[in-house]
Amino acid sequence: MLRKVLYIDLTRQESWVEERQKLFESWMGGTGVGIRLLQEECPPGTDPLSPESPIILSIGPLNGVFPVATKTAATFKSPLTGNLGESYAGGRLSLALRFAGHEAVVIKGRAERPSYISINDQEVRTKDATSIWGVDAQTTGIILRDREPGVGRRSIIRIGPAGEAGVRFACVMVDTYRHFGRLGLGAVFGSKNLKALAVSGTEHVDVPDIKRYKAVYNRLYRAAVHTEVMEKYHDIGTSVNISVLNWLRGLPTKNFLLSSFPEAEKIGGEVFAEKHLIRRFSCAGCPIGCVHIAALKTAFSEHHEFEVRRVSYDYEPIYSLGSNLGVKTAEGILQLIDACERLGLDVMSAGVVLSWATEALEKGLITEKETMGVPLQWNEVEGYAKALNLMVRAPNEFYASLGRGAEYAAKKHGGLEYAMTLGGNEVSGYHTGPASIVGQLVGSRHSHLDNAGYGIDQKALKKPMDLETMVEEIIKEDNSRGVFNSLVACLFARGVYSEENIIDSLGAVGIIKSKDDLESLGERIFQEKYKFKVQEGFDLSAARVPRRFFETVSASGMVTAEMVQEMLGIYRKKRGWS
Numbered sequence: 001m002l003r004k005v006l007y008i009d010l011t012r013q014e015s016w017v018e019e020r021q022k023l024f025e026s027w028m029g030g031t032g033v034g035i036r037l038l039q040e041e042c043p044p045g046t047d048p049l050s051p052e053s054p055i056i057l058s059i060g061p062l063n064g065v066f067p068v069a070t071k072t073a074a075t076f077k078s079p080l081t082g083n084l085g086e087s088y089a090g091g092r093l094s095l096a097l098r099f100a101g102h103e104a105v106v107i108k109g110r111a112e113r114p115s116y117i118s119i120n121d122q123e124v125r126t127k128d129a130t131s132i133w134g135v136d137a138q139t140t141g142i143i144l145r146d147r148e149p150g151v152g153r154r155s156i157i158r159i160g161p162a163g164e165a166g167v168r169f170a171c172v173m174v175d176t177y178r179h180f181g182r183l184g185l186g187a188v189f190g191s192k193n194l195k196a197l198a199v200s201g202t203e204h205v206d207v208p209d210i211k212r213y214k215a216v217y218n219r220l221y222r223a224a225v226h227t228e229v230m231e232k233y234h235d236i237g238t239s240v241n242i243s244v245l246n247w248l249r250g251l252p253t254k255n256f257l258l259s260s261f262p263e264a265e266k267i268g269g270e271v272f273a274e275k276h277l278i279r280r281f282s283c284a285g286c287p288i289g290c291v292h293i294a295a296l297k298t299a300f301s302e303h304h305e306f307e308v309r310r311v312s313y314d315y316e317p318i319y320s321l322g323s324n325l326g327v328k329t330a331e332g333i334l335q336l337i338d339a340c341e342r343l344g345l346d347v348m349s350a351g352v353v354l355s356w357a358t359e360a361l362e363k364g365l366i367t368e369k370e371t372m373g374v375p376l377q378w379n380e381v382e383g384y385a386k387a388l389n390l391m392v393r394a395p396n397e398f399y400a401s402l403g404r405g406a407e408y409a410a411k412k413h414g415g416l417e418y419a420m421t422l423g424g425n426e427v428s429g430y431h432t433g434p435a436s437i438v439g440q441l442v443g444s445r446h447s448h449l450d451n452a453g454y455g456i457d458q459k460a461l462k463k464p465m466d467l468e469t470m471v472e473e474i475i476k477e478d479n480s481r482g483v484f485n486s487l488v489a490c491l492f493a494r495g496v497y498s499e500e501n502i503i504d505s506l507g508a509v510g511i512i513k514s515k516d517d518l519e520s521l522g523e524r525i526f527q528e529k530y531k532f533k534v535q536e537g538f539d540l541s542a543a544r545v546p547r548r549f550f551e552t553v554s555a556s557g558m559v560t561a562e563m564v565q566e567m568l569g570i571y572r573k574k575r576g577w578s
């Protein structure tokens, strides 16, 4: 397998391909290759929204070859946190990149006018996007589907108005219902005048021993569909966790003022499944179908016809735009998810920004003058929908500050103690205990998916664990996910890809790795990411933990600032940092 990187310079309208065998041999693919390319391409102190700031998309050796290896890693400098930007998306993108023969793509520069990139095998063209600039992300996809070749082997990723306007948590929509959601990749696209990227190809993958490949494939496929490993993702999906976390008192409610929501049973996964679910959907190459799609009936305007919109949902949007905003109907949550989709906003950040603003208004830090009369109140769905639009349009200084994230807005207006961010990123939907807080704080992208600290808290509920063991688990999980995200498989398939299965599947495509090789790769990837973060100003010892975490009871009882500091001390020692 020839392992190549495609470079695209939007300013000079040039592209070229380099063989980078050594890079892939040392760093596997996905996030491993992504962080190394970021180090090469992003000089210290680069403005994330400048032409010099790179966008890196990378896949790994299992994409397009084995089931549930469906993700593409995006690596960039985050305009939200000012350091490492890292996001993953499914859909068809990894398959399209594989068919086009590019394991990584680096995009730099800034196009003179709104543009989109079209990659078809080795042909790379920059095309005019003036007519679709300002168009929402979903409609942009529909328009480009008619213009671009490669049906069935093609992926189209694009931004909405939020990315064009430089909202720091704008997302990139990937095909249908998938996203590079977190840390503002959409704004980086927008800063380059880059509306979209369409990829298609006709190449195929050679495997050294077809018999061995089939045997490994069948084993993985069986584990995915004939065992219980992935059942929960297909059935009700991750939204089933609403009732579980509510019962545990770990469901953030009204900006973490509470950890359980009295109306939780009205917004649980079971309600969505019974009343709104119309179909399930899969990323290309996945037999599971965990993407749940609901029908949302809305009126075009008063006294006019209705339309039925399809909206995907799972646990995180139901938390961030539901319990976190006190929204007590599934329809209300779907309406807000749909508004974020149209605008191209990351739903998690959007919800946390709105919950901070609601509390700030309640406490008088801001007034209706700033909100321009929009009623930002718990469960006020229409008001929230208006505020999302205003965040993107930024008609005044207040809405412009919301578009820069909760931490920025709180630094400007007050209420930092309840601006729910860790490492500058709006937090995910878990108030399960100390491991969730520390896990998100030390994770390279400040996501619950870095090391699943929330899962460690839940383990500790069943079998008590001391703080040191929790830290060890965080490190172990973080390192192993570095490898997983280099393959690049869907994190839901961790149960399918045991260490033995990873080694076998790599062997089947001609890559020989031992258990020790993988362990050391995970550690190296993590350290490289941290090197980049520190270079760009991240300082773990100065990182802020919102006081609210210590004021609201979690699933593990009250968490104290001392517990978190103790864990951070142990963490630094175990990572070998001074």
Ligand code: SF4
Binding pocket: 068, 070, 090, 091, 233, 281, 282, 283, 286, 287, 288, 289, 290, 291, 490, 491, 492, 493
């Ligand atoms: S489990 Fe879900 S998110 Fe993961 S690859 Fe399959 S459909 Fe996509």
